[in-house]
Amino acid sequence: GAVVSQHPSWVICKSGTSVKIECRSLDFQATTMFWYRQFPKQSLMLMATSNEGSKATYEQGVEKDKFLINHASLTLSTLTVTSAHPEDSSFYICSARQRSYNEQFFGPGTRLTVL
Amino acid sequence: GENVEQHPSTLSVQEGDSAVIKCTYSDSASNYFPWYKQELGKRPQLIIDIRSNVGEKKDQRIAVTLNKTAKHFSLHITETQPEDSAVYFCAATPKETSYDKVIFGPGTSLSVIP
Numbered sequence: 001g002a003v004v005s006q007h008p009s010w011v012i013c014k015s016g017t018s019v020k021i022e023c024r025s026l027d028f029q030a031t032t033m034f035w036y037r038q039f040p041k042q043s044l045m046l047m048a049t050s051n052e053g054s055k056a057t058y059e060q061g062v063e064k065d066k067f068l069i070n071h072a073s074l075t076l077s078t079l080t081v082t083s084a085h086p087e088d089s090s091f092y093i094c095s096a097r098q099r100s101y102n103e104q105f106f107g108p109g110t111r112l113t114v115l
Numbered sequence: 116g117e118n119v120e121q122h123p124s125t126l127s128v129q130e131g132d133s134a135v136i137k138c139t140y141s142d143s144a145s146n147y148f149p150w151y152k153q154e155l156g157k158r159p160q161l162i163i164d165i166r167s168n169v170g171e172k173k174d175q176r177i178a179v180t181l182n183k184t185a186k187h188f189s190l191h192i193t194e195t196q197p198e199d200s201a202v203y204f205c206a207a208t209p210k211e212t213s214y215d216k217v218i219f220g221p222g223t224s225l226s227v228i229p
Contacts, residue, residue, distance in 0.1 A: 034216060043204060043219045044159065060116075093158060097215070102147045102166075102208060104217060106158040 002028045004096050006107035013084055014115055021079045021110045023094030029074035030096035034104065035067075038091040050077050084114040117142040117209035121220030129228050134192045136223045138205035141186065147208035148188050149217065150179060152201045159204060163190070195227045 003026040013019050023033055032051050036044040048064075050056040050071035058064045068080040077096075081088055091111055095104040118141040128134050140148075146167040151159035165172045165179045165188065172179050176195075181188040192199055205220040 032215070043221045046216055046218065049216050091156075095217075102215060103149070103161060103164070106160075108158050109156075111156075 002096075002098075002105040004030075004094065004105045004107040006094055006110050008110060009108060010111040010113075012113045012115065015085055016083055018080055018082045019084055019112060021081075021092055021094075021112075023077045023079070023096065023107050025075045025096040025105070028096075028098055028105075030077075031074065031099040032097050033071055033077040034095045034097075035069060035077075035079050036093045036095070038093060038109075040091075044093060047079075081112065084112070086114045088112065089114045117145060117207055117218045119205060119207050119218050119220040121205050121223055123223060124221065125224045125226075127226045127228060128195050130195060130197060132195055134190075134195050134199070134225055134227075136190045136203055136205065136225075138188050138190075138207075138220050139186055140188070140207040142207065142209040143183075143186065145207040145209045147215070148179070148181060149206050149208075150177075150190050151204045151206065151219075153204065153222075154201045162203075192225075195225075197227050197229050200225055200227045 005024045007022045035047045038044045047062045048056045048058045050069050052074050056069035071077040093109040094107045097104045121138045149164040152162045153159045176193045178191040202222045202224050204222045206217045208215050
């Protein structure tokens with residue numbers, strides 16, 4: 001099956017710093033990638049949708065200047081959490097899908113802890 | 116936008132019994148309904164999905180039913196086993212754009228008691 005990787009798997013940073021998370025589709029071309037955030041014992045909340053070569057579409061309430069998303073190629077999308085604060089601590093998961101297919105393939109997630 | 120509700124939030128069953136999780140959605144244009152299983156700290160895994168032109172789908176011990184008129188869909192797990200214990204999420208894909216984003220329900224924590 002299709003494989004999606006994420007890097008890093010976990011990161012601890014100081015408040016005020018920026019953190020970049022990478023999402024890669026390893027064996028298929030991902031025309032669309034999605035970024036989710038999941039707080040403990042809660043559901044996955046969609047943050048934004050990105051298509052290769054175009055600007056990301058952010059969900060209501062998600063600050064696009066704080067969560068920078070780049071989808072520069074058909075196999076790579078990045079999420080940068082800028083000026084991170086403790087309330088940004090969460091599990092960030094990406095997913096990727098191919099054109100014309102409904103199924104999304106999820107990455108393993110990145111655990112972000114902001115001190 | 117699409118809103119997905121899910122019940123119950125927690126469910127405990129004896130090993131061998133059946134488990135049923137029910138979901139509703141709000142957007143009648145939604146056309147794809149996946150179900151995911153997530154173990155603690157892991158990524159969601161697709162276990163079954165159904166499209167809006169189908170009323171029922173089965174895969175071994177797992178089945179999903181869809182009632183488009185009522186905007187309900189349900190997951191049925193028969194002969195439950197301890198390894199079925201996890202959080203299950205239903206989801207819906209509203210046809211707002213060509214991006215087909217997935218909106219998740221709040222989840223059901225299933226415990227299968229040996």
